[in-house]
Amino acid sequence: MDDIEDLVVGAGAPPGFRLPLSSVGVNLKKKRSDKFYQTQDSPSPKIPGTQTIYIKTFGCSHNQSDSEYMAGQLSAFGYSLSDNPQEADLWLINTCTVKSPSQSAMDTLIAKCKIAKKPLVVAGCVPQGSRDLKELEGVSIVGVQQIDRVVEVVEETLKGHEVRLLNRKTLPALDLPKVRRNKFxxxxxxxxxxxxxxxxxxxxxxxxxxxxxxxxxxxxxxxxxxxxxxxxxxxxxxxxxxxxxxxxxxxxxxxxxxxxxxxxxxxxxxxxxxxxxxxxxxxxxxxxxxxxxxxxxxxxxxxxxxxxxxxxxxxxxxxxxxxxxxxxxxxxxxxxxxxxxxxxxxxxxxxxxxxxxxxxxxxxxxxxxxxxxxxxxxxxxxxxxxxxxxxxxxxxxxxxxxxxxxxAFTPYNGMEGRIERIWITEVAADGIHLVGHTKGYVQVLVVAPESMLGVSAIVKITSVGRWSVFGEVMETINHKNHKSASRKDSGEDIFSPCSNACESYECTREPEPCACCGPESCLGQTNLEEESAASRNSMFPEDLNNRYLIGWLLRKRKNHANKRVEGEIASGSKRKQEWTQGSIGEWSVVDKALLGGMLTSFFAIMALLILLGMRSLSSN
Structure with missing residues (x-):
């Protein structure tokens, strides 16, 4: 086994550092929007820096960040990144040592890689903490504090060398190139x-x-x-x-x-x-x-x-x-x-x-x-x-x-009907809903176009589930530079720094004056909810149905659909649902009979009223 420090001695610049990082831009070509890493068309694998790399990450968010940094450096040096292991020229596995199942999954993946005869680099906590594992024999390794040299390790591994870089040094720089799993x-x-x-x-x-x-x-x-x-x-x-x-x-x-x-x-x-x-x-x-x-x-x-x-x-x-x-x-x-x-x-x-x-x-x-x-x-x-x-x-x-x-807990009971500000950052597993979070980090599922990713919005909670709540977007928040002097010149209120926002302002029915904190952050939250309930009916005509049996039936069916969707999202299902916000969903025989009876009664009453009116006119 060769050590990477010996491999690069006398060879001039290390293979992974052909150009300074600051001079290399990351310009990835999208293949599919729902991919973890975006990919590029890969030229001949014989040309250094043009191969395709498959990255698999186990463990915590710290590990995820390390993978994003390694992906960024590889992309900056020309490597393509793919979430398809079969089309990759090299596999990079970032491992977790917290639990046995995580390490077992790593062992399985390493075995598959060896069967596929793919070059392999293992990173993360497993090789750093247990470098003599039998599963790591013949495998290149990069340590947790050496992720800034992943390009070197990959290049030498692609040349057929087994290299290990585990000695600790100073912490990796924070300004390395990075490819985020979620750009927001x-x-x-x-x-x-x-x-x-x-x-x-x-x-x-x-x-x-x-x-x-x-x-x-x-x-x-x-x-x-x-x-x-x-x-x-x-x-x-x-x-x-x-x-x-x-x-x-x-x-x-x-x-x-x-x-x-x-x-x-x-x-x-x-x-x-x-x-x-x-x-x-x-x-x-x-x-x-x-x-x-x-x-x-x-x-x-x-x-x-x-x-x-x-x-x-x-x-x-x-x-x-x-x-x-x-x-x-x-x-x-x-x-x-x-x-x-x-x-x-x-x-x-x-x-x-x-x-x-x-x-x-x-x-x-x-x-x-x-x-x-x-x-x-x-x-x-x-x-x-x-x-x-x-x-x-x-x-x-x-x-x-x-x-x-x-x-058995029901942590979100009581949230239905509340007005909340959320921050929307990702698409749910069902591919229909977007995922936002309240200031308390409660997950809110909303039906909205993907253009709302990265947007903050005011929503009304329509129903609650075990793991999340459902909301309807009332309006989005337009973020402005509240420190701009032009606002002062125009006579508009100037917002104080964010740290004092809730002390300096009262929330009103309009979300923009309180964009700094959001309704849920202000001391006047209860008043806002009470005022909104009385004032927003004109904006949401469907709320007028609350007093009627048909409206009640529609809401019950919608809540049932919400619970079904939430269950599928919680279980990680990626099957598309035949469901849209406000739809009735699948009607049972009882529901159809009930609605049919109500409509029949309605038309019968209308006919009777018309008949009585005609008789009254004829008698006159």
Whole structure:
């Protein structure tokens, strides 16, 4: 096996660096709009830099960002990118080591690649944390902190060399070329690694100790992606709350610096990534203040893993169940409309029935809208792998029980009829609906043209489901430069910076004066909803049907169709639905009979009234 450092010695410029990155533009030719990566026609594979690359990503959003950076560099150097492995000249697999199923899927894909006799590069946490795996024999590897050299690794692999680049160095630059999976969403890694030492975690072996990007570099990246038209920025890391402790700063300082650069009309939103309880405990009020900001989603992912202090201690999670409750209670109290997601591991070694019951009790107390439930998987080389395991049948039973408890929640009941501002960023799996999110990051499905992607809109929630809600677009929000001096000259109100928007303005029936915060962000939300209910009937004539039986029947049929669509979207179905907004859907015999009876009665009454009128006239 050759090492890449030896391969390029004495050869002048490394093969992957024929041109400076800044001088190469990414100009991809679209093949299909719904593809992950866009493709180009590929010339002869014998010419370096002209081959087609298939990229497959497993794992978290940080891994997704790494893949987007690697795709960007390969595209910048002329490589085509395809989501069809058969037409590719080389496969690049970005791996995840968190769970056994993810690594098993990686093993299967590697085996398929070898059978297809395709050159292969494996990236991500698996090779970085377990470089001596049998499955990785004869395979080129690029480490998690060497993604900025992926072009070198690919070129040498295509020449027939096996190369490995795993030694850690400084963090990859944030301004590398990037091909985003969703052009409206920037996944921004703020740090790598963590300060924890959880007994079950293999990721620490791969990502290592905490390494934070500087505030200046992150703010610079934010400015750049906003200029590119990005509408959501996701801060990502193995533990967002630990940010900056290695360089003498903290998360609130970073968040305030980023928020100050967001457009004051809230056309670009910030989503804060997963944070473990120990570090956010120190900054709860500061974090809550940022989450209240109109340009920041009121949503946070805070893993608890177990409701039992005994299990948390065995996991070495460095907090108690009571401290987790403090985090949740404080955020719910201080942040209007706060939504919190959490994680649970079922069947951790030593977990008793009583421990599990405490976990169930915790989940029931808060009715979390999102709970990621996993069975315990022993990861090789971790302390937990050597602990006495809970029988697999018991683990599965507990997982099913907790899943049943969670799926019985109805977190979005009460939202029907509300007026919300949403940010629309993607097409749903059914290919019909667009997906938007409220400030609380509730998923809203709307029927609208794809031209509304990247747009913010005011919607009326028409029905709710288990995993999302359905809405009707009332009007879109036109984003303007509210700092323009010309508005002042024209006598119009000038908006203050976004951070003070909700303190400086009252929401009115017109969304534009409140474009900075949206109806759901303002203190006058209840008044807005009450006023809208009375004032918007002229805009929506169908609401007049609410007092009539036919209107009721139509709404019931529509809600039924919504639930069916939501179920198919939640299950990942990509089958097109014969459904459009406002349609009646499939009518049962009872429905047809009921409607027919009502129409018959209506015409009979009308005929009787006409007959009585004619008799009255003839008698006169």
């Amino acid at each position: 969403v920037e996944i921004l890694p703020i740090n790598v690694g963590c300060l924890g030492a959880c007994t079950y975690c293999k990721t620490k072996h791969a990502r290592g100790h905490l390494g934070s990007y500087t505030i200046d570099s992150l703010v610079g990246r934010v400015k750049s992606v906003i200029a590119d038209g990005v509408k959501e920025i996701w801060l990502s890391s193995e533990d967002t709350g630990a940010y900056g402790r290695d360089i003498g700063v903290n998360l609130p300082t970073l968040l305030n610096s980023i928020v100050s650069e967001l457009p004051p009309d809230a056309s670009t939103m910030l989503r804060i990534g997963m944070t473990n309880p120990p570090f956010i405990l120190e900054h709860l009020k500061e974090i809550a203040e940022v989450l209240c900001h109109p340009c920041v989603y009121s949503f946070l992912h805070v893993p608890v893993q177990s409701g039992s202090d005994a299990v948390l201690s065995a996991m070495n999670r460095e907090y108690t169940e009571s401290e987790f409750r403090t985090v949740v209670d404080t955020l719910i109290e201080l942040v209007p409309g706060m939504q919190i997601a959490t994680d649970i591991i079922c069947g951790f070694p030593g977990e008793t029935n009583e421990d599990f019951a405490q976990t169930v009790s915790l989940i029931k107390k808060y009715n979390f809208p999102q709970v990621h439930i996993s069975q315990f998987y022993p990861r090789p080389g971790t302390p937990a792998a050597r602990m006495k395991k809970v029988p697999s049948a018991v683990v599965k039973k507990r997982s099913r029980e907790l899943t049943s408890v969670f799926e």
